Every structure is written in C-alpha cells, then in structure tokens.
Amino acid sequence: MKEITAKEFDIEVLAAGRVVLDFYSTECPPCEALASKFEELSKLYGEDIKFLKIYRQQNRELAEKLGVKSSPTLLFFANGKEVGDRLSGGIKRSDIIRNLDSMLPSARVKEIKGGIKSSVSEYDVIILGAGPGGLTAGLYLCQSKINTVLIDIALPGGQVSTTHEVSNYPGFIEPQAGYMLGHNMSEQTKLCGTVYKVAVDVTKVDLEKKEIVIDEYETVKAKKIVIATGTTPNRTGAIGEKELKGKGISYCATCDAKYFDNKEVVVIGGGNSAVEESDYISRFASKITVVHQFDKLTANKKAQEKLLSNPKISVVFNSEPRAFVKEGDKMVTEIENVISKERTKIVSDGVFVFIGMKPNIELFRDKLQLDQWGYIKADENMQTSVPDIYAVGDVISKKYRQITTAVADGTIAAMAIAKELS
Numbered sequence: 349m350k351e352i353t354a355k356e357f358d359i360e361v362l363a364a365g366r367v368v369l370d371f372y373s374t375e376c377p378p379c380e381a382l383a384s385k386f387e388e389l390s391k392l393y394g395e396d397i398k399f400l401k402i403y404r405q406q407n408r409e410l411a412e413k414l415g416v417k418s419s420p421t422l423l424f425f426a427n428g429k430e431v432g433d434r435l436s437g438g439i440k441r442s443d444i445i446r447n448l449d450s451m452l453p454s455a456r457v458k459e460i461k462g463g464i465k466s467s468v469s470e471y472d473v474i475i476l477g478a479g480p481g482g483l484t485a486g487l488y489l490c491q492s493k494i495n496t497v498l499i500d501i502a503l504p505g506g507q508v509s510t511t512h513e514v515s516n517y518p519g520f521i522e523p524q525a526g527y528m529l530g531h532n533m534s535e536q537t538k539l540c541g542t543v544y545k546v547a548v549d550v551t552k553v554d555l556e557k558k559e560i561v562i563d564e565y566e567t568v569k570a571k572k573i574v575i576a577t578g579t580t581p582n583r584t585g586a587i588g589e590k591e592l593k594g595k596g597i598s599y600c601a602t603c604d605a606k607y608f609d610n611k612e613v614v615v616i617g618g619g620n621s622a623v624e625e626s627d628y629i630s631r632f633a634s635k636i637t638v639v640h641q642f643d644k645l646t647a648n649k650k651a652q653e654k655l656l657s658n659p660k661i662s663v664v665f666n667s668e669p670r671a672f673v674k675e676g677d678k679m680v681t682e683i684e685n686v687i688s689k690e691r692t693k694i695v696s697d698g699v700f701v702f703i704g705m706k707p708n709i710e711l712f713r714d715k716l717q718l719d720q721w722g723y724i725k726a727d728e729n730m731q732t733s734v735p736d737i738y739a740v741g742d743v744i745s746k747k748y749r750q751i752t753t754a755v756a757d758g759t760i761a762a763m764a765i766a767k768e769l770s
C-alpha cells in the first residue's frame with residue numbers, strides 16, 4: 349500500500365493497470381473504520397491490484413476534479429479508466445471485495461479466496477449494535493475493565509445519527525444535532541478502550557455458543573452478548589414502494605428534507621415521528637400533505653397542535669397509500685379512503701414514510717422469547733430468555749423507545765454483567 353499526492357495521480361493511477369484509490373481525511377471515523385480493512389485487503393489482492401491512498405485535504409483540487417465529495421471515497425481504476433462502484437461513508441468489506449473481484453479473472457479470484465484464512469478473537473462481552481444502548485453498555489463495561497467489542501453493520505451512532513435535532517437528551521441546554529450527539533457518545537466509548545468492528549457484515553450469530561461471525565471469515569467469541577440492534581422503519585407495502593426507495597421515497601427527514609426546498613411532499617403516518625418530522629420538513633417544503641390511516645393523529649397533544657396550526661401542512665384522515673408511481677420528476681401517491689374505499693391521487697415532489705418500526709432480530713429470531721410484536725423480552729437486568737444473552741434499547745419489549753431509555757437499558761445490562769463477571 350502506498351500514499352500518493354495529486355502530482356503522482358497520472359503515473360500511479362492513470363498509467364497503471366488495476367488500482368484502488370482511497371481518498372481519506374483525518375478526524376474521520378468512517379476513514380478509521382475503513383483503514384484496517386483496506387490494509388488487510390491490500391495483503392490479499394496486492395499482487396494484482398495497486399492499493400493507493402491519497403490525503404483529501406491536501407489534494408483538494410484533484411478530489412474536486414474527480415467529483416469526490418466525501419471521505420472516505422474509494423475509486424477503482426482499470427487501464428486508466430474508472431470502473432465499478434464508487435464507495436463512500438461506512439464502506440463494507442464485502443462491497444470492496446465485490447469491486448476488486450470484478451476487476452480480475454474468475455480463476456484468479458478463486459485462488460485469492462482460497463488463501464483467505466479464518467480468524468478467531470475472544471472477548472468478555474460482545475455488543476451487537478452501536479446505537480445509544482450499545483454505546484452506553486460499551487462505556488460502562490469498559491470503565492469496569494471488561495474486555496468488550498462493539499460490532500455494528502453500519503457506523504456507530506445508531507438512529508440518533510440520522511435525527512436532525514435532539515432537544516430532550518438531558519445535559520444540553522440547546523437542541524443538539526443528532527449526528528454530533530451520536531458521534532460524541534461513540535468517541536467517549538472508543539476513547540475508553542472498547543474495540544470497534546463497524547461497517548461489517550454480520551454473517552452468523554450463535555447465541556448458545558456465544559459466537560458471531562463477521563465478514564464471513566472472522567469469528568468473535570465472548571462469555572456474554574448484549575443485543576442492541578434497534579429497529580428499522582416499517583414499509584407501507586404499497587405498490588412501487590420498494591422500487592422507489594431512495595428515488596422519491598424516503599424514511600429519513602434529516603437526510604432528505606433539505607432537497608425539498610419550496611417543493612411539495614406527502615408524509616405517510618400520524619404518530620410522533622410523522623408529526624415531528626413533518627414539522628421539520630416544513631422548514632424546507634412549501635406544502636405537506638400528511639396521509640393518516642385513522643380519524644385522529646396519534647402523536648402527543650403538543651406535537652399535534654403544532655402540526656395542525658402549521659399553514660403549510662394539511663392532513664388527509666382515514667386513508668392509506670396503495671401505490672407510488674414516478675411520473676417524470678413527480679411522485680404520484682394513490683391513496684384509498686379506508687371507509688368509502690374511494691381512491692384518489694396526490695401529485696408531489698417526494699414522499700416520506702414514518703409508520704413505525706420493526707425490531708432487528710432476523711439473525712436470532714427463533715432463539716429468544718419475543719413479545720407479540722416481535723420485540724425481545726428482557727428482565728429487570730436486561731437478561732433475555734437465553735443464559736448470558738442480554739438485550740437493550742429499542743429492540744426490547746417496552747413501552748417507550750427513546751435515547752434516554754436505551755441509555756438506561758445499556759447501563760443496567762453493563763452493571764449486571766460487570767457484577768456477574770467479577
């Protein structure tokens with residue numbers, strides 16, 4: 349692996365055969381998460397593909413010329429031409445491998461794969477999920493000098509990182525940017541010494557043996573596991589939703605509302621998330637139509653009053669979406685009145701869906717006792733039905749899902765575990 353500057357780009361990249369180039373920055377957690385994967389893959393593929401790094405801050409002009417807008421960004425080149433996908437953000441090892449493999453003959457790929465050695469590492473505790481619940485458990489365990497590893501399929505921070513503003517986390521007078529709150533929680537836990545394995549593929553979870561396989565070849569073992577995998581937004585199930593996800597349909601106002609300046613949007617839902625996020629979207633959009641399945645909103649009273657007094661927002665009650673269609677730049681949402689069965693169409697520039705969440709338990713669904721909605725049952729120590737397996741945060745069966753409640757669960761699990769391990 350070699351570090352280059354913009355001056356060397358033509359010779360080292362354009363005049364070379366196969367190259368992968370990492371535009372990195374300092375003080376960049378996703379760059380740190382990528383660094384070890386990049387180094388390890390350079391050892392496997394280095395004979396066939398050149399692994400290069402370039403410091404984006406000092407080579408800004410080249411980055412701009414190549415359209416590199418975030419760090420890290422990985423670019424793949426073959427014979428002077430960019431090939432494959434550009435990867436950025438929380439880059440997974442499997443995505444890098446897919447691109448590297450596509451640059452090589454399949455026989456060579458087989459040979460390289462044959463040389464991959466599986467590895468095993470052991471800790472006292474594995475925490476699966478680095479949102480507020482997992483990060484807090486990690487902090488407490490680390491401060492109790494318990495050897496802990498945090499594993500996440502994405503970058504640390506969890507849902508907080510995609511929330512535009514958090515105004516109800518104690519200790520801050522002003523509302524905090526969700527991204528910063530998530531980042532600070534993560535840095536505090538990392539600084540303590542907790543090991544991070546993030547932006548990885550979690551391939552297998554064996555709760556009985558307390559073994560987790562990540563990125564197919566790396567087995568992580570522990571005495572105890574804390575599940576802190578949170579939830580994922582529910583889909584409406586309407587025709588066209590899957591195909592238009594990210595192409596007109598969004599599940600994250602913080603991420604996408606800014607692209608709807610002076611535009612019209614439809615919001616599906618009527619609970620706290622839908623109502624609060626509609627209010628946020630109204631900072632940008634000129635008109636918002638909220639489509640709600642019941643005859644009353646189910647958000648808290650204060651949020652409802654704010655929404656109903658917002659002149660940009662109107663609500664269509666007793667209605668559910670049946671189909672989403674893209675027509676040119678516009679999104680057409682076909683809704684059905686659940687009482688009269690009458691169908692109407694709303695034309696807008698984009699759609700946001702906020703209709704609740706489902707727990708992330710696919711890899712261990714059959715092994716644990718769940719409540720009727722599929723959330724993990726945990727006792728007052730956050731212990732699940734399987735010995736030595738704990739669960740915290742939004743993924744457990746409980747009434748209120750907030751950052752503070754996830755943080756509290758993480759604290760309790762860590763203290764209970766620390767007591768047992770001592």
Ligand SMILES: Cc1cc2nc3c(=O)[nH]c(=O)nc-3n(C[C@H](O)[C@H](O)[C@H](O)COP(=O)(O)OP(=O)(O)OC[C@H]3O[C@@H](n4cnc5c(N)ncnc54)[C@H](O)[C@@H]3O)c2cc1C
Binds near residue numbers: 483502578621
């Ligand atoms: C739009 C929105 C706004 C919100 N606003 C607020 C607010 O203002 N105040 C407030 O208190 N709460 C708010 N919440 C709720 C709050 O974000 C959650 O209650 C909190 O993040 C839950 O923390 P958690 O650690 O349980 O899960 P999460 O934050 O969901 O973190 C779970 C982590 O697990 C990872 N993961 C998932 N599956 C796996 C797997 N198989 N293996 C490994 N890792 C996995 C995920 O990548 C993620 O990082 C909001 C939520 C949303 C969606």
